Amino acid sequence: MSVYVIAIGGTGTKIVEAVCHLAAAGIYTQGEPIPKIEILFVDPDKGNGNLKEADGAIATYQNCTKNIDQGINPTLNWWMQTKLEFLGLWTPFQKADEFRLRDVFKYDDYNGNKEVIRHLFDVLYTEKERDVLLKDGFLGRPAIGSAIMTQLRQNVATNESWKELIGKIDSDLKTEANNPPQVFLCGSIFGGTGASGFPTLGRLIAKELDNPETGNLLRKVKLGGLLMLPYFRFPSKEDKEAVFARSEEFILKTEAALRYYGTQDLKFDTIYLLGMPTMTNVEKFSKGGSDQRNDPHVLELYAGLALRDFIFTPKPNERQVILLSRNKDNEISWDDVPDKDEVRRKLTNAVRFAYIWLSRIVPGLEHAKTKLGEVDFALKFYDRESIKKSGEWDRINAIKVWCEAYLKWLGILHANGIGLRWFNVTAFYNQGNLIIDRSNFPDLVDKGLDREINIRIRDLSKKDLQGIDNGTTGLAKALYKVLSEKSI
Template sequence: MLKNVLIGIGGTGSRVIESVIHLCAAGLGPDKLHIFMIDPDQGNGNLTRTHTLIKNYIDLRNKFQRRGNNKSFRTEIIIPPGDKQFVWNIFEESNYTLAKYINYDNIVKTKPEIADLANVLFTEKELNTSLNKGFRGHPSIGAVVMADPPMEEYPFKMLWEGIESFGANELRVFLVGSIFGGTGAAGFPTLGSRQLIKFNESMQASLGGEQSRVLLGGALVLPYFSFSVDSVSSAGEPMFVTTGDFPIATKAALQYYNDKQLGFDQYYFIGDSLAQKVGDFSTGSSTQQNKPHYIEMVSALAGFDFFGQPAQLPNNNKKYFLASRETEKITWNVLPLTRDNTGLTEYKRKFKAAIADFTVFAYAYLTYGKKELNRTHKEVSIEPWYSENFGRDFKEDNHLYNPRHNQNSDLYNVADHFLNAFLYWIASIDDGETVFLIDSKKLASGAIAPNKKLELFDPETNIGNIGELVKGDSMHKTFNAFRIEGLQEAIIKDNITAGSKYLNIFYDAATRFNTSNLVNN
């Protein structure tokens, strides 16, 4: 019996989980995955985007009846039930400071020697700056306030549910956060200490000696992005971190991890030296919305590798995994996908196929598919693919046979939101210079920015784009081939709603088209 739990810490953690959700939508990831996040910045734009995406994923997975070879949304994402807390915000009220947390004013009066120690350890700014936007690149603050998480309350309660039934290493917990910032740098080693998760006695994690029900892993994300800081955006901010602080913070953190005996069984060290810009400066809150980056996808894949390892593990399983570039070019073949060298070739093929199929599916459905739904049944019946799937049994007033029936609207609305978010994510990863996965210039025109709907190219007008969405060798087939080799061969005979059938047709068409179009798929 295995249970997989993913905990994202801070801004980087939330962006990695964003990649996790999109990869799961494409059909990758474990069968079941429990997820929650940790961030004191309740209004953080990245956190909000990821939380919304998870809810959207779960909603779409519940509504979409997948059939045939449709591998999308295979992973069951599990979050705390109902209105239970999904994010541990650490502080119960806003505008909390470290001084308030340690009751500094009272300490000054009753134990001045302890107050003197606090003054040695922390500056006045560190003691008195509001922490509602996170720890601002000062992990020493975060380590203090995160040392005693409420393990018996949600979201941590979800981690420990059913713990008594697990054997050694069967509760697999994976932490992800940055090594160079504030919240992630503080939370990763704090939660990774031996007593908080790995050998937590009160939560029955320990089996005695060096045996634990918990297999603890984590992705330590090294510096991989940059942002510019101008005098206007940083005006009035008493304490913040810049990219110039990253190297020294990383060096100090790596030395700490080398010297300190924590509870981790397996580490993944992931970073990138290109320092691509992912957005404008922000100390936090709703204005902090960064573009997705391929390193976040690599970190998500590290989690999949951790969860996918064999059930039976040797007693001494301490391992370190490093991921770095050999050249500046990031292609389908160089991504670090698995520790299993014997299955690497097949895993690369499956990974490329999953991302390519979901991308073409989302693009074709959101353009041509939506256009055809806006036409009448009679108008679209001249299309062979449509007539074959809906012509014989069509009933205007029945959602099982009419894809335009109002009862299918909820499915389409949820699908529209998620598929647009997916295309934004995969398009953002394309930097136009070093990342050669999906070609965003064949996908959409205009700027690719958060909260801005992509202006997707019309495949009937730009007929060659669909065959060149996936970078690398291809047969450069056009949208005409997508109709003939994809849509016309996509026959769904299952007894499902017409809305689900319609989506399945486009997914099936995408897989058929990519099989014939992509070289060495």
């Protein structure tokens, strides 16, 4: 079963980063079939720092999952099993030298009897809006973004990215008729790219799928969307005339967008809206490019959980709007999580795995390279030759990189002042740095509630492992298995 996630703008890329971490913990698996999540980024800002962070999260996940071959056993077939495929980045600018609104619409060509078109353009856009370079995105201007995005609707027949997407959906329907594909768009409602791209791309996909020439695929495909309401703000720039995003305008833009969506038939089966009563402060302003790197936010995690709900909820007969609220104003606890028991178990087991891998497994294997006989758990999965092989150490380090990324991501989510209370992050995170001290392991969830690391390590076994059961792959699967079967 394929799930196509179309991540629009900077907020869309931050959601994908969260999706990668949730996929690793098995949030998107419930037995068979295991979904394949195929990700397409839509952003005119190719150098966006958030985009690079999401690219890195995908690469880290893929590099780690290729070492976990066939799950663990039939009852624990979720960890690191969701397939993530990167479909690439699509930019609405078709030509490399057309990064201004006036260039895209050939403003300077309207002379003589066509000059009235230029006058109309002058009414709709200021001179600075016409001339500003848009290679860093639409700068919080949906009116600019919508104009650019409409070009895609006119050129869809020749656009390779969209032809490929529709072709893949058509192919999925033919090969997996019992598990039809799903399409999920996500982005912000308050920025430039997300606010302009969401309705335009949603309509475009619906139109293509509802085309009689393609077999009216929309009846079979589940189409969902997620819009993020304003959840962060940044310092205002002194230049009031320059063209860039202004967080003080977010609420006004959101109200206008919601009124617009309320009057439109967007063809979505399900729409999710996520927001916070108080916006988080972003200290550094960036109009785009590599400097635009926002810290992870808990609302992006909830966006990932919304994707989970979308995947596992059958296609409704009527469009649905999903609502969720938290119990306390200043705290987010496990009681505020949909399907709390399963989500908590999977995220917690992934935290325990990451912590043990970093604090006990990697140091133990380093020691075992020269003194294998002194490391009991290593003897179960390696011999004196295999423990030294570069291929094994590539796998060890690939898992290590994911463990560090996962714990740091959770640490930032807990540290940004929103009131997340899922883990005792002081046991592994402090002011941007990981703390890896094996004595802290019993305190990861609730202080003193878990067992000591050495007790967990002692229970490692190859029994009931699917596929490869030795080396680093076998060790990793055995560790996750013992943590899952003996969860608190």
